[in-house]
Amino acid sequence: MATQGTPSVPMGEADEEARPAVPRPWRMRGLLSSFAGRSEAFLEGAQFDRGPWLAVAFAAGIGLWFYLGAPWQWLATIGGAAAAAAMAFARWRGSDARAYLMPAIVSVLIALALGMSLVWARSAMVGAEPLAYPRFERIDGRILEREEQPAEDRVRLVLAARDAATGQAVAYRVNLPLARDRPGLREGARVRLSARLMPPSPPIVPGAYNFARRAWFEGLSATGSVVGEVELVTPPPQSRLTVASIQRRLSAHVRSRLDGTAGAIAATLASGDRGAIPERDEEAMRDAGLTHLLSISGLHVSAIIAASYIVVLKLFALWPWLALRVRLPLVAAGAAALAGIAYTLLTGAQVPTVRSCIGALLVLVALALGREPLSLRMVAIAAGVVLALWPESLVGPSFQMSFAAVIAIVSLHSVQAVRDFLAPREQSGLRRFLRRTAILFLTGLVIELALMPIVLFHFHRAGVYGAAANLVAIPLVTFISMPLVALALALDLIGAGAPVWWLVGQSLDLLLGIAHLFAEQPGSVKLAPRIGMGAITLYLVGALWLALWQGRACLWGLGPVMVAAILMMQAPVPDILITRDGRDIGVANEAERLLVLRASEGGYAQENLLELAGTDRQPLAIAEWPHSRCSAEFCSLTVTRESRAWSLLIARSRDLVEERALAAACRNADIVIADRFLPRSCRPRWLKADRRFLEREGGVAVYLSARRIDTVAQDQGEHGWWRAPEDRRAPRDQ
Template identity: 65%
Template sequence: MATQGTPEIPMGEAVLTAHGAVQRPWPMHARLSSFGDLAERFLGRAGFDRAPWLAVAFAGGIGLWFALASPWQWAAAIGLALLAALAAAALWRGREDRANLLLAVVSIGLAVAAGSILVWARSAMVGAEAVPAPRFGQFEARILERIEQPAEQRVRLVIAARDADNGRAIKLRVNVPEAQDQPDLIEGTLVRMRARLMPPAPPLVPGAYDFARRAWFEGLAATGSTVGAIEVIEPQEGDGGVIASLQRSLSTHVRGQLGGASGSIAAAFASGDRGAIGEADETAMRDAGLTHLLSISGLHVSAVIAAVYFLSLKLLALWPWIALRVRVPLVAAAFGAVAGIGYTLLTGAEVPTVRSCIGAVLVLAALALGREPLSLRMVAVAAIVVLALWPESLVGPSFQMSFSAVIAIVALHNARPIRDFLAPREENWWRLASRRVAMLFLTGLVIEIALTPVVLFHFHRSGLYGAFANVLAIPLVTFVSMPLIALALALDVIGLGAPVWWLAGQSLDALLALARFTSAQPGAVKLVPQMGLVTILLFVAGSLWLALWRGRARLWGFAAVAVGIALLATTPTPDVLISRDGRDVGIAGEGERLLVLRDTESSYARDNLLEVSAMAGEPIPLARTPGARCSPDFCTVVLRRGGRNWNLLIARSRTMIEERALAAACDQADIVIADRFLPRSCQPRWLKADRTYLGREGGLALYLADQRIASVGQSQGEHGWWRPLQPRTFTRR
């Protein structure tokens, strides 16, 4: 306000005093206007394309629901997204100088809200409450799905039964040993069985696989295994489901024509059935960066559709009557689309297959209409369709790896330098071949770079030589193995497929030899501890920024990726891992191999501890470690971390111990770990991880140098699949 006697000179919205000072009554409005100008100019220069960013925002809304802990937070996120859209519409509607900004804020706000609402609604509709505790009993059930797993010497049945406690219908998954299998255990059969059932398991330790979340969205209330023979009460007439029966028959036929490991892989290519692939072959393919070839996805669907499209195109062109009266590319595209949809249904309609089928059909439509077939808009439409049907797939490795690879391929091939490099020109055949091979290698390298953060986040290990192996493996599978399998199946109709099956087997043996050779090389596998959520989000955000913007603005994506790399390089390895039941304990950092409490034959617990600790080799039982002192009931070990000694007291049995002696031992320990309830008198100096604490928090990862505790419960919130055994408290001792 001006002082008395000081004249004011009006200057629009500002006020100029006699002393030259400028007073702005609306500084915040001015700053917002300036920010709006900058944002509008940026969106115009960087090429804001609404469709891809709508898909990103839709996925972001789904991801927010998983990341936030409680219903009030989910509702707040939805409300804020809608409020942002409404505010943008109120401020900038009708302003030509804010057209891009208005479009961006409104569409992204609505997409974020829609994603959160959709996944929340789906969780409420399909989520199945788990059985409260392990149980054993006899019940009648209807078989919903039969999954053959010869490599595991079992058959897996998905069944519908009646819960004995409350009478509600529940969906279960049980494993049947091969010795107890029967030919009439197919879809629709009513059976009586005895089985041991368990609630779906949450992550064993932080960063491990979350089966409980997957079971929630699949509607599974329990899993288990049958005991004794299964009685068929009401057999199903026929062969069960048409598609399931056809898939099983095709897989059995392929394995009958082509035995061994190559037959198992051929069955996976033909029908999507991976149940016969051995663990050693699966591991070799994964460590060589070739495991994507075993999952029916873009490569396989594209090969089938492309083969049918070009074959139909050539055959229809040979018929003048059709060629002169119909649009041959349109008819060929229709044949290709039908083939792709049929192959997708036959192979199980998994997320990568559905995504690939949708994308390939869109490409066919673009070709038939004379449009650009390879675009990020096509990828965005496929992503939105998949997420609309299965929003929970966003947090799984299948969706993330599938779309990461496709976005990398499309962004690479749409870059101007790559377009110039691939442009047709007059040259010798060997120059053309050299350019194609170089492009294949570059594409494989870019895919590996794009997939590595996702693979490390979910599996804690990644093959480093995948780009080199894929240069040979992708052409081998696309142009040799799959055409030979298709030709052999066609010739089997007239009984002449045997020679072609032999050739297909040789090509698949070559693929396996390549995988084993690559995975056996020194340094072929990179192991990392559990990557933080912030780290993987930096990688994802930086990669999307690079792919979706144009011009120099996209280079800012490298900054986010660089920060992600720095965080990944400094990610600490947990010193102690403790399972939810307290029976499995792993200690890292005491040599090159993991120390474990129990010399267990459970591959599930052992593999989870090894993966999260980023350690290889067979674990060493704690009782055989020179620095540990073990009795039949307890082990004690001293760890040097963070400049001090940490004394651990770990229970080995459930034998009753005199309370005074136990309390004295707890007083000398910093950390006590037990798979039982410990009395109040047991008071260690830092942490008492007994049955009460572990039941409330879940599995633990201890970082002793930082004095930090990470628990499974911290990342679960109030989602339906997480059920703490004890109420959570937030008091600190």
């Protein structure tokens, strides 16, 4: 009963009033502490390994630098990561209860900041200012590199020279017709020549290959072609023996012993020189999912190192005195390491080769120390070394595909069910062979699934039957072709290699037959339009989560991967594609073929338009389409999207048109496209993509249903390889 004179209060309200108020900051701190505790328990239960995630964070910092466009954004990211790391360290310093979480947060944030800082510094140090405008120039320079490309009927030279306008040291890459090549045009020679030079090309349309970015990090200011004869001013040093010269001699020797495409592939396996492989056969290898066999990487380096290890170990074991006094595995590991390094240098030291060599050396060290040779930590170390040396390689397909394949292999073979399936047991030889064949096919399938989104993102086409093709091709190359090439080269020292070269030719002809067989099957190639950065990032996050976590926690990665797959399958095809010069235009989703302004067969621009339109059918000229009207100067056509008719007016020539008539035509059009400057009186209802617009924005992709316009300039930001329009124009007095 309530006391008289005291108001009656419900029990819940009385308790609430009696409880002292808790300040909101302390409540928030309690929530954060509870979240941190749960995170700590999760990391401990999942057996969190910080090493691989440090490499991921380091790579994420590099990737963010390429994605973000302005220096203030880079500074904000680096400063924010450093500040957050300092706060996390101060908050949990000395707390044993945060043995996993605090070091993980601090180290990951520091790795991210280091990655962004490193690639920014490298860009500033090695980036070469691109040529301001196309021009014809007389060059007096020294040859730095020489690359022979007989399949293209040319030789590619990299020259060190002085810019004619500024006097600064520059590097130019020029193509010399094979008919004008001379024996003295080698590294170190001084030459004089005339060349048509162009600034390194940015993407021709959004989603296309960005050569300007690659040229920036390679130090190239311009590319071009030689006009006329080359004057040899100073011959190259006679006694100079370089890796490049050895590579060329070895490639030429192999091709002299074996003709045709088989000889070109054998030269690739021996020296890394792919310049003699015909385009048709290279496309077949690509569409069959076998291109990796032409790019010296893990398969080749591993085969060389493994063969060297076994041969040295077996030979030294025949010498009892040495076998009793020296640890032969250490000697064999050292010899194999030297063989792997020599092969890596000989084949050009490309990113996949360096990665493979580093990984193989780590395997040898692990074997020598009695540690687990195949682990994700080993892959992380190799990735960290490659990115520390060449951070720009992160955004290239070579690095991404190489490490994606290795991570997929290591992760698959770390699954307990796979380990149990491969565990030694008493069984017949046939069953053991079938078991290993099954796991080889499963490995190939997992690799194909891991690589397909990356391949589609970069190349917009991927082979579908790669797992089946690799099931035969990988053992063929690893255990037959490569050993035969090595044996043939060894026997050539005594002039007895001819029979073995015949066997090499037969094995490589079989490889080509496999490539053409799978590439020519119906549905062998998957085509895709431009895949958005969001979709590929979501896929990479999910795939890395699947690969790097232990136990059931890894299954959470399936969600992002599935969402990314849906986004990729639903990626829209651009309705209109316009190249940066306005001379090549594609209208997709009409007549089940791509409509193009110029019907000339092949060509770099047309290939890009077809790839980004997601079709391999022969394009149709707009002038030949029944629903278009064309004159000598313009074509007009109407396309319909979601019950909305869009009127297009496209210039066909640069002939002058009466301004009033042009203005009237522009008023009746939604979109006007021209490769020349149009007068201000030309005012279409939505988009005017003339030369002025294209110089500022670059190539264009138009999505009519979404009323969206994507341009190349939107993805470039303030990076050095993308120049402001006024910097790209020629001086007015020229």
